[in-house]
Amino acid sequence: MERHLTLEESYGYDRKTLEYIRKAAAHGLYEIRGMGAKRKLPNFDDLVFLGASMSRYALEGYREKCVTRTLLGTRFAKKPVELEIPITIAGMSFGALSANVKEALGRAATEVGTSTTTGDGGMTQEERQSSKTLIYQCLPSRYGFNPDDVRRADAIEVVIGQGAKPGGGGMLLGQKVSARVAGMRTLPAGVDQRSACRHPDWTGPDDLAIKIQELREMTDWEKPIYVKVGATRTFNDVKLAVHSGADVVVVDGMQGGTAATQTCFIEHIGIPTLAALRQAVEALEDLDMKGKVQLIISGGIRSGPDVAKALAMGADAVAIGQGVMIALGCNGDTYRQNGQNISAVADYNALGAAPGYCHHCHTGQCPVGITTQDEILEQRLEPAIGAKRLKNYLKTLNMELTTIARACGKQNVHHLEREDLAALTLEAAAMANVPLAGTNWVPGRTGGI
């Protein structure tokens, strides 16, 4: 009698879950990895633009101007940050990234007229010199934080949290804590660095208001102060950030990346960028601070359409981390060195990964030389090549953004509005507060079809 295999996979205990349980049983430690949430989430792909036709007047795509200039920090700062495009580079540390990469980010940002941002671990000479506009993060760890760099910065970003790990501190495993990184952070070289999750000298929004005032006093009220939050209770958090005196609020959704953190953080803490952006905008509107306090949204912004949709929903600018890394060559199957394309596949495989699937930033063994402190590996990303790729990426995003804005009849990308959008799914309609396409129905709001 012929025997048949019965391969009925359990929905609750699928192969991924079985693997998780086996790993936990084998190691007794949670998994740590880089990048952002990999689960399917409602995102900007679930929205579409309602281009101009009879009821709206389109602009000529190649002839008529479309303004992209972006001003950040107009509330209190004497010297707001002025950018050519509303697409900024998110905070990523020297330590997580190599010095070459930080230099490449600065060069590209400067060429396209936008800002780049430091990260946990302080400011490097390379990034200050290469970045015309550099945002200096003030993080709970205060690694490398010092008054000279506060004065050298163009704006200060007080980081409360990060979309990949709201409520958690930074992490840099020992392989990446090189002598230079350790020196900047005042840590023994090679330690598994786990940063604090709370600031050492303030504990709530009333304290933060005084802390922000200290930073303003230090800099004679010249520099904009940003406050960055990971997306959770975003409506309240944005209100509290405004109450604390922020010039700019940065909201990082759960698709936001990290160089290293627990997988349980990445996949299970925080809310999607789409939902966070809607709440952030509503908070500003509720306070009548829309346009007075600027909003930067980050977490899974990948393309020009994503940027345009974020602006239409009410953001003043976006910040990009993972997209920037991928533009540099992250997850590519080759790297370019000394004029040659060289395969990195074997090095991915050695990490147990493959091009397109890698999230092993935490190991410091980046096959394409981006998330590493290894002297040999970091040579795989030459600053000039990285800067050129990133400049092209940012230019493309900006071209797509203006193309969409013109199609919607806008002479200024900041004139894109929620009314220009429709949602393709119920989830996106509810989260983004945008009507389901073909209706005027927003789930959760009163009103008919």
Add this chain to the structure above:
Amino acid sequence: MENLTFDLSETPVNTLNHYLHHEAPKGGARKIIVTHPDGAHNIAVGLDCPVEVEILGHVGYYAGGMNKAARIVIEGSAGTGVGENMMSGTVHVRGFASNGAGASAHGGLLIIDGDAGLRCGISLKGGDIVVGGSVGSFSAFMAQAGRMVICGDAGDALGDSLYEAVLYVKGNIKSLGADARIEPLADADIAAVSNLLQQAGMDHAPRDFKRVASKRELYHWNADANQEY
């Protein structure tokens, strides 16, 4: 010009700080005297020259924050974060200090004649702190480098997750934090405590202090260290 006085009952803190940032480095006044601080926040923050500042009264948050080179004396008590993130110079509190005194200080010397509140020396990165009285719980949490001399008692979880900072305590320690331990005093410790007490103008026998430093068992991931992180 000998001394210059700023009366904060008439002059905003901003004016004082602006003077200290832009005029004080040029010389001129030997000492800046601040009267009627009345708990104002952010007095004398971000100084970057060897000016002497004397504040006659109590101050609010972050007095002397991010100090470089200046000598700041507070003839009263200080609010949260006094001398936070200082790089060099001296901040001397004649009274008591609230929470987070000397937080993340990279250098310089913070002297507190009285007691200090919670989290004194949290995230310390190289500065020295001398406390004439006692310190509250979670002091020296994640302190990375630098030294603390505590002439009174220490609260709960002293030195939790210490890195390379060293703490010296004369009185009782309510409890040590994760990875902190008491170690024998060496001659170098006695010399260090003696030197810091002398700089602070305090009179104690260095041999009466206990040395607290890191066990260094949490420097790396360790599956056997249950619930320690």
